[in-house]
Amino acid sequence: MTNPAYAKNAYISTDINNLSPLDLVIKLYDGAIGFLSKAVFSIEKKNRPMKIQYLNKTRAIVEELMSSLDMEVGGEVAVNLHDLYTYMLLELTRINSTDSVDKIYHIQELLRTLKSAWVEVKAIVPQSPATLRQHASIH
Structure with a gap:
């Protein structure tokens, strides 16, 4: 019998592995x-432990977004995103x-504003792997 938690984690892992870089940023x-x-x-x-847990999860996502910035390729946009993530x-x-x-x-x-901007980029950028890598290099 399959462990339901294992099956769910395998599904989520497969889903994430199949995302384009832009889709992954949007999902984050x-x-x-x-x-x-x-x-x-x-x-x-008034559930302090749960509050801390969710704030820590948010922090981990913001830290991941920050660490994935390519400052050389992303230029001023990457610098501005870095500053905004630091503020967050x-x-x-x-x-x-x-x-x-x-x-x-x-x-x-x-x-939400940042997500909306990435959704717009995704809508106007051709979805070829090379183009996705170039645009995602900001992340």
């Missing part, structure tokens, strides 16, 4: 936005100590 934004929603719910329920990481630290739901909403809005 979706994940961070979703974890922040769960952090808000945890704050409202600082705010996430502040949220952890203040439980500021407004700060969470602000970070979510920044993430």
Whole structure:
């Protein structure tokens, strides 16, 4: 009999491995936005351990987005994204100590704006592997 958790993880892994670089970036934004929603719910329920867990998951995603930036190829866009991600990481630290739901909403809005920009890039960029690698090199 197959372990359901194993099957789910295998499915998710296969799904992620089949994503283009742009799709992966978009999925990361979706994940961070979703974890922040769960952090808000945890704050409202006064569940500190869950809040910390979701803020840490969000932090991990933002750190992954930051570490995947190619500063040489991405130029000014990559520098600006790096600065924005640094700001988000600082705010996430502040949220952890203040439980500021407004700060969470602000970070979510920044993430939604960035996600929207990448969705637009995906819509106008030809989907050849070489082109995807070039555009994703910013990430």
